[in-house]
Amino acid sequence: MNTLLGQMATSLLDSLRDLTPIFLVIGVFQLLVLRQPLPDVLNLAWGMLLVLLGLSLFVQGLKLGLFPIGESLALSFAAKGSVTWLFLFAFALGFGTTVAEPALIAIADETARVAATGGWIEDKEVVRRDYANGLRYTVALSVGFAVMLGVLRILRGWPLQNLIILGYLGVVIMTVFAPKEIVGIAYDSGGVTTSTITVPLVTALGVGLASCIEGRNPMTDGFGLIALASLTPMIFVMAYGTLM
Amino acid sequence: MERLHSLWQTLLATSVDVLPIAAVLLTFQLLVLRRRIANLPQVLMGFLFVLIGLTFFLEGLEKALFPLGKLMAQQLTDPDFIAPPDHLGSPTWQHYSWVYLFAFAIGFATTIAEPSLLAVAMKARQVSGGSIQPWGLRVAVALGVAIGITLGVFRIVTGTPLHYYIIAGYVVVLTQTWFAPRSIIALAYDSGGVTTSTVTVPLVAALGLGLASHIPGRNPMLDGFGLIAFASLFPIMTVLGYAQLGEFSRHRLERLPQEDNPDESDP
Secondary structure, eight states, X not given: OHHHHHHHHHHHHHHHHHHHHHHHHHHHIIIIIIOOOOTTHHHHHHHHHHHHHHHHHHHHHIIIIIHHHHHHHHHHHHHHOOHHHHHXXXXXXHHHHHHTOHHHHHHHHXXXXXXXXXXXXXXXXXXXXXXXXXXXXHHHHHHHHHHHHHHHHHHHTOOHHHHHHHHHHHHHHHHHHSOHHHHHHHHHHHHHSSSTTHXXXXXXXXXXXXXXXXXXXXXXXXXXXHXXXXXXXXXXXHHHHHHO | OHHHHHHHHHXXXXXXXXXXXXXXXXXXXXXXXXXXXXXXXXXXXXXXXXXXXXXXHHHHIIIIIHHHHHHHHHHHTOHHHHSOTTOXXXXXXXXXXXXXXXXXXXXXXXXXXXXXXXXXXXXXXXXXXXXXXXXXXXXXXXXXXXXXXXXXXXXXXXXXXXXXXXXXXXXHHHHHHHHSOHHHHHXXXXXXXXXXXXXXXXXXXXXXXXXXXXXXXXXXXXXXXXXXXXHHHHHHHHHHHHHHHHHHHHHXXXXXXXXXOTTTTOO
């Protein structure tokens, strides 16, 4: 119990370190540049406290539960030798981790709100919820696909930049066809997907796989999954916007 | 009481959000590998923490980070603030200098302290054989994010199409890839995705949406998004550039007489 409390404290300090620069920049601008009082300080402070506590608890929970299972699974599948199961697992890992990504949940909801205000979709609770979920599942699907593709790349030893160039071409071509309103959201969704949960688990799979295969260097072949996972959502979300 | 009720609502929604990942892991663990979960109580506790943590975080976002980002955007673009009272006509992009400065500061500050970047920086030193120092890489990435967000804000202010910037960025990245040392490429591409952390994303997104709704003539749906795309693209450029600089200075130190391709002369 003591070690758990100690870990909680460390995690809280980490989150605090993550947030301090943001407080500083906003504080300096409020006090020196804008010189305006913040309205509703009580609610802002309550929200900040929740962000701080929530982030610490979340990261701590990941370390206790999700990461040990995820890493041991990734290593088992990398060593198992069955390509079919490896692909299935790669897809499921990418999909599952992205669906639960906090930043993606927040951004999808916010996007639905903006879309509703702008008259792009109907301003109803159900419609907004559907739109946000559609966006989230599209992104998750694309990350699943990306991780699968990245695993194939590691197995085959393809150079990463070839896939990236193809991906960039895909993005450019989709931009021509996609409705203007979806382009910004699609481009952003690339960066949103890969944060707290996805990065450690997906990196574990890549590095584990590269170290199991002869002739692969875990340092150079193990990386690159995240890069693919930030590229495919752009293409998939634009496709989603075009089809909708 | 109202706060508790709203927390409870978020908790219910979050439970549905977290179910897929739990289902995926359990299915593979129990049905495919047919192995029992080691340390089950600890794992269950972990899931409980994830659930409560995510609930608090999302609730805090709604109450603090989103409003704060929008508030800053609104105050920084307030007509009384950006233009002197005797100024006639509508403001042009030169009047928004504080917005650019804020964008640069928030981009740099949030990235330099990012824990996941620290881990990447350590690995980069190993990959590069010491020519890339963790501190240098962190500054390179933070500068990349800062420049990216500043340029993204400039784009929102001027209302130019996002894809021109991103496609131009792609061309630069591909050109740099051609010349960069091979071992750094995957890492540089990854660093683009890693830098945009869970706290940065909502704050920056709110800033963009806020700017687009307060600057005259901008539409949040068309102009408000894209800052995160900038923040994930520009670090790739700065990291590749930094790796090239490191390679270049190492070669000069070694005084290689012939001008061959840098990656061929790698040990």
